[in-house]
Amino acid sequence: MTTRYNAIAGQSVERLAALSDGLFAVAMTLLVLDLKVPMAQGIESDQALLGALWQLAPRLVVYLMSFLTLGIFWVGQQAQLSHFARSDRHLTWIHLVFLFAVSLMPFSTSLMAEFITLRTALLLYWLNILALGAVLYGSWRYAMRAGLVEANMSAMIDRSVEQRIVIAQGLYGLGALLCVYSTYWSIGFIILVQMIYVVGPRRGILSRI
Amino acid sequence: MTTRYNAIAGQSVERLAALSDGLFAVAMTLLVLDLKVPMAQGIESDQALLGALWQLAPRLVVYLMSFLTLGIFWVGQQAQLSHFARSDRHLTWIHLVFLFAVSLMPFSTSLMAEFITLRTALLLYWLNILALGAVLYGSWRYAMRAGLVEANMSAMIDRSVEQRIVIAQGLYGLGALLCVYSTYWSIGFIILVQMIYVVGPRRGILSRI
Amino acid sequence: MTTRYNAIAGQSVERLAALSDGLFAVAMTLLVLDLKVPMAQGIESDQALLGALWQLAPRLVVYLMSFLTLGIFWVGQQAQLSHFARSDRHLTWIHLVFLFAVSLMPFSTSLMAEFITLRTALLLYWLNILALGAVLYGSWRYAMRAGLVEANMSAMIDRSVEQRIVIAQGLYGLGALLCVYSTYWSIGFIILVQMIYVVGPRRGILSRI
Amino acid sequence: MTTRYNAIAGQSVERLAALSDGLFAVAMTLLVLDLKVPMAQGIESDQALLGALWQLAPRLVVYLMSFLTLGIFWVGQQAQLSHFARSDRHLTWIHLVFLFAVSLMPFSTSLMAEFITLRTALLLYWLNILALGAVLYGSWRYAMRAGLVEANMSAMIDRSVEQRIVIAQGLYGLGALLCVYSTYWSIGFIILVQMIYVVGPRRGILSRI
Numbered sequence: 001m002t003t004r005y006n007a008i009a010g011q012s013v014e015r016l017a018a019l020s021d022g023l024f025a026v027a028m029t030l031l032v033l034d035l036k037v038p039m040a041q042g043i044e045s046d047q048a049l050l051g052a053l054w055q056l057a058p059r060l061v062v063y064l065m066s067f068l069t070l071g072i073f074w075v076g077q078q079a080q081l082s083h084f085a086r087s088d089r090h091l092t093w094i095h096l097v098f099l100f101a102v103s104l105m106p107f108s109t110s111l112m113a114e115f116i117t118l119r120t121a122l123l124l125y126w127l128n129i130l131a132l133g134a135v136l137y138g139s140w141r142y143a144m145r146a147g148l149v150e151a152n153m154s155a156m157i158d159r160s161v162e163q164r165i166v167i168a169q170g171l172y173g174l175g176a177l178l179c180v181y182s183t184y185w186s187i188g189f190i191i192l193v194q195m196i197y198v199v200g201p202r203r204g205i206l207s208r209i
Numbered sequence: 210m211t212t213r214y215n216a217i218a219g220q221s222v223e224r225l226a227a228l229s230d231g232l233f234a235v236a237m238t239l240l241v242l243d244l245k246v247p248m249a250q251g252i253e254s255d256q257a258l259l260g261a262l263w264q265l266a267p268r269l270v271v272y273l274m275s276f277l278t279l280g281i282f283w284v285g286q287q288a289q290l291s292h293f294a295r296s297d298r299h300l301t302w303i304h305l306v307f308l309f310a311v312s313l314m315p316f317s318t319s320l321m322a323e324f325i326t327l328r329t330a331l332l333l334y335w336l337n338i339l340a341l342g343a344v345l346y347g348s349w350r351y352a353m354r355a356g357l358v359e360a361n362m363s364a365m366i367d368r369s370v371e372q373r374i375v376i377a378q379g380l381y382g383l384g385a386l387l388c389v390y391s392t393y394w395s396i397g398f399i400i401l402v403q404m405i406y407v408v409g410p411r412r413g414i415l416s417r418i
Numbered sequence: 419m420t421t422r423y424n425a426i427a428g429q430s431v432e433r434l435a436a437l438s439d440g441l442f443a444v445a446m447t448l449l450v451l452d453l454k455v456p457m458a459q460g461i462e463s464d465q466a467l468l469g470a471l472w473q474l475a476p477r478l479v480v481y482l483m484s485f486l487t488l489g490i491f492w493v494g495q496q497a498q499l500s501h502f503a504r505s506d507r508h509l510t511w512i513h514l515v516f517l518f519a520v521s522l523m524p525f526s527t528s529l530m531a532e533f534i535t536l537r538t539a540l541l542l543y544w545l546n547i548l549a550l551g552a553v554l555y556g557s558w559r560y561a562m563r564a565g566l567v568e569a570n571m572s573a574m575i576d577r578s579v580e581q582r583i584v585i586a587q588g589l590y591g592l593g594a595l596l597c598v599y600s601t602y603w604s605i606g607f608i609i610l611v612q613m614i615y616v617v618g619p620r621r622g623i624l625s626r627i
Numbered sequence: 628m629t630t631r632y633n634a635i636a637g638q639s640v641e642r643l644a645a646l647s648d649g650l651f652a653v654a655m656t657l658l659v660l661d662l663k664v665p666m667a668q669g670i671e672s673d674q675a676l677l678g679a680l681w682q683l684a685p686r687l688v689v690y691l692m693s694f695l696t697l698g699i700f701w702v703g704q705q706a707q708l709s710h711f712a713r714s715d716r717h718l719t720w721i722h723l724v725f726l727f728a729v730s731l732m733p734f735s736t737s738l739m740a741e742f743i744t745l746r747t748a749l750l751l752y753w754l755n756i757l758a759l760g761a762v763l764y765g766s767w768r769y770a771m772r773a774g775l776v777e778a779n780m781s782a783m784i785d786r787s788v789e790q791r792i793v794i795a796q797g798l799y800g801l802g803a804l805l806c807v808y809s810t811y812w813s814i815g816f817i818i819l820v821q822m823i824y825v826v827g828p829r830r831g832i833l834s835r836i
Contacts, residue, residue, distance in 0.1 A: 015226060015287050017433060022234025022649065025440025029448060029521045030238060037528040046538040053538075067521070071514040075507070078433050089284070089409045096280040096407075103238045103276070110246040120255040120262075198514075200507045224644060224705050231440065231652025239656060298702070298827045305698040305825075312656045312694070319664040329673040329680075435642060443649030447657060447730045455737040464747040471747075485730070489723040493716070496642050616723075618716045 013087045016095055020081075023099050024074045030106045031066050034113060035059055059113045065187065066109040068194040070102065072168075073132050080140055080161065085150040094139045101131040122183045126176035133169040137162065168197070222296045225304055229290075232308050233283045239315045240275050243322060244268055268322045274396065275318040277403040279311065281377075282341050289349055289370065294359040303348045310340040331392045335385035342378040346371065377406070431505045434513055438499075441517050442492045448524045449484050452531060453477055477531045483605065484527040486612040488520065490586075491550050497579065498558055503568040512557045519549040540601045544594035551587040555580065586615070640714045643722055647708075650726050651701045657733045658693050661740060662686055686740045692814065693736040695821040697729065699795075700759050706788065707767055712777040721766045728758040749810045753803035760796040764789065795824070 038052035077098065084091070108128040115121035140161050143149050149158075175189040247261035286307065293300070317337040324330040349370050352358050358367075384398040456470035495516065502509070526546040533539035558579050561567050567576075593607040665679035704725065711718070735755040742748040767788050770776050776785075802816040 012287060012291055015230060015291075018227060018230040018436060019234055019283065021433060021436040022231045022440045022652070023238055025437055025649070026235050026238040026444050026653075028517065029441055029444040029524075030242070032521050032525055033448070035525045037525065037532050040532050043533070046536050049533055049536050049538045053542075064518070067514075067518050071511070074437065074514075075510060078430060082430055082433075092284060093280070093407050093409065096276075096283075099237065100273070100276050103241050106238075107241055107244045107246065114246050114249050115252070115258055118255050118258050120258045124262075198511050200511065221705060221709055224648060224708075227645060227648040228652055228701065231443070231649045232656055234440070235444075235653050235656040239660070301702060302698070302825050302827065305694075305701075308655065309691070309694050312659050315656075316659050316662045316664065323664050323667050324670070324676055327673050327676050329676045333680075436645060439642060439645040440649045443646055444653050446726065447650055447653040447733075450730050450734050451657070453734045455734065455741050458741050461742070464745050467742055467745050467747045471751075482727070485723075485727050489720070492646065492723075493719060496639060500639055500642075616720050618720065 011087055013081055013084050016087055016092060017078075017081050020074075020077060020095065020099060023102055024070055027102050027105055028067055028070050031063050031070075031109055034106070034110050035063060058116055061187070061191075062109055062113040062116065065191050065194065066105055068191070068198060069129060069132075070105060072194060072197050073102070073136065076136055076165070077139075080136065080143070083150055083153055083157065084143055084148050086148055088146065088148060091139065091143055091146070091148055094135060094142060098132065098135040098139065101128060101135060104128055116187075117183055119179045119183060122179050122186050123176060126172060126186075129172050130169065133165050133172070137165045140165075168193070220296055222290055222293050225296055225301060226287075226290050229283075229286060229304065229308060232311055233279060236311050236314055237276055237279050240272050240279075240318055243315070243319050244272060267325055270396070270400075271318055271322040271325065274400050274403065275314055277400070277407060278338060278341075279314060281403060281406050282311070282345065285345055285374070286348075289345065289352070292359055292362055292366065293352055293357050295357055297355065297357060300348065300352055300355070300357055303344060303351060307341065307344040307348065310337060310344060313337055325396075326392055328388045328392060331388050331395050332385060335381060335395075338381050339378060342374050342381070346374045349374075377402070429505055431499055431502050434505055434510060435496075435499050438492075438495060438513065438517060441520055442488060445520050445523055446485055446488050449481050449488075449527055452524070452528050453481060476534055479605070479609075480527055480531040480534070483609050483612065484523055486609070486616060487547060487550075488523060490612060490615050491520070491554065494554055494583070498554065498561070501568055501571055501575065502561055502566050504566055506564065506566060509557065509561055509564070509566055512553060512560060516550065516553040516557065519546060519553060522546055534605075535601055537597045537601060540597045540604050541594060544590060544604075547590050548587065551583050551590070555583045558583075586611070638714055640708055640711050643714055643719060644705075644708050647701075647704060647722065647726060650729055651697060654729050654732055655694055655697050658690050658697075658736055661733070661737050662690060685743055688814070688818075689736055689740040689743070692818050692821065693732055695818070695825060696756060696759075697732060699821060699824050700729070700763065703763055703792070707763065707770070710777055710780055710784065711770055711775050713775055715773065715775060718766065718770055718773070718775055721762060721769060725759065725762040725766065728755060728762060731755055743814075744810055746806045746810060749806045749813050750803060753799060753813075756799050757796065760792050760799070764792045767792075795820070 035056060038049070038056075043049050043052055077095070105128060108125045112121045112125045140158075144158060171193045172190060175186050175193060178185040178189050244265060247258070247265075252258050252261055286304070314337060317334045321330045321334045349367075353367060380402045381399060384395050384402060387394040387398050453474060456467070456474075461467050461470055495513070523546060526543045530539045530543045558576075562576060589611045590608060593604050593611060596603040596607050662683060665676070665683075670676050670679055704722070732755060735752045739748045739752045767785075771785060798820045799817060802813050802820060805812040805816050
């Protein structure tokens, strides 16, 4: 009888966190590479430069939105990892798939920045967010079932983690739907939702999401 | 008599793990830079964009394959490091050579994505995987012989680690061989093998690999 | 009653530090990508190469300045994090906004290197530095008020952290003002200020900043 | 009287190590971006691809050399950090200057790969290596004098660390000198020296370096 490789692979929550931090850091910084500095040629006054930078404004907005998205999911993943007593091979792979979706974010972002009026670009961007949420939801479900979560965690935390993902994804889905009017409506709505997550209100109805 | 530098260099498994996590994170994210967003010029409808994205599909598949490859070898390296009680200068350099092979992965991936029908590109990609496996095998052999592995580790783990590398490389080799028919067969087969490693079945014949 | 997500998100100072280290590392290294190697075509002698490299000198200076800027703020953030007993969701987001400003640094740097004589580029660069300082100031204020700072910290440290940020920003602002004469004066002054922070004199009036 | 900022900045060896690991990881991986995949256009057979890849061989050699250089200095820095009981603001800045030299490595490497026959490129590359060695030497000297090294460290380790840097830089200098014959001689010699450091012989005269 051999020891199954399953028994020794992917045990370390610490290294999973380290890989995740590294990958998020790279993805967050690569986003900005899409903000290309205007060519010096033909720009010789401050006005001309301001004009050229103004053209970049939509990209900057999209970039900000993606940074927020990655920040939100980094916080979300961190909240989960901090409650895992240990990991196993399956949980590790669930998070590697999560990181795959993270690594696609700079591409989705570039695509939306380039085709900001086309619904295809917006919907692919939303699919990327949906994938992030779905995998994170699956990670929690699996960790609960496999007994990888720390023993003394209250049931309320369980509910809170799941509830948050479901509500957030509902709001993102609503935002994506708004593209039947205009992709700008979608982007505006999604940024609004993200702002709520960033600010994290402590009271009122918004404190639940 | 002087203290040999060998005695004080490369002792820290923690920093080796940190460098590895960082390098894997960068390599995994750089892969996606190869997915270039189509030029906006000439693309003005959703259909045109979908058409342009469809052209990217082979690259996306190759990219996914390389992400899985890196994920598999990250898990494999982690499984080893977690059993090392300490490191030494030689072991550190074995892992630096391993990381060199990791850093070549984005290049091999780009090459295969660009020349997906040419056997040369596929065989170089396979050589990269072979190098990863061979160095990892060498790392384990060396660590066992040099007494760097933690004392209470069972002999079964030893066998399990080696067995896994040998079987995996056998399957990758088989996949590479399939290119005498077509490089697409090779790619399909390699992805299939990787999926088994990702899913990590718990029972049946597949649970042993 | 549900557990607020606020109560479980963003608790870990360690992971915040890890993400920050990763993001600083990437931003610091990406800066250098702006230093483009001259094209081999037409350069066939050592003289020709030296001449071409000489053209890069202004970029190298700007690059050095940005590396120092990032180094200074990395040290500043580290000094704060090392005094936090724990984090919370708000503090985490304050630092994510800080990291957003860090990730914009390669763009601001490129912009200034490309338009080194235009005030717009210099002022945007300064705004980036101002944002870094303002957010870091806000982080400390918030952490003090929310009781996240370790209990036994002396009031002098509190004053010292704030004082440093205010004085530094005052000097940076002065440097930016100098652009009414020439952007070169601004750059020279800012580098001078940074050198003081790098050397960190231990006595005399300069030891206070 | 205020607490000097010197007293609270740059204390953490751990975060210095984390930033260093991140920066080395990015620099090591960015090196490979210089290996550009040949354009698919005009390459339709395996022979044509092998021919195009053959053109890349000098770049691959230069790339390997730089990876070894970074690996050697990573090991060297790690050996120092592992003996530091704590850090201070000055030591932190010495290492930030060291990391600045690390971040220039991809540029020096690109330059040498592009102008492999010109002495200017080789000498700049050597200057980069010299800077790495000199700063690391200064770091050790400073840490010893400032009492930041762990108390129970033997004097032999002290001598060993310094001796190694001096001998290595002597050999690199010798290699650089060889460019009066040909830059290829320099490159060959430097790679030879590096191989000795990688292999780290345990006996004979070479075990001392």
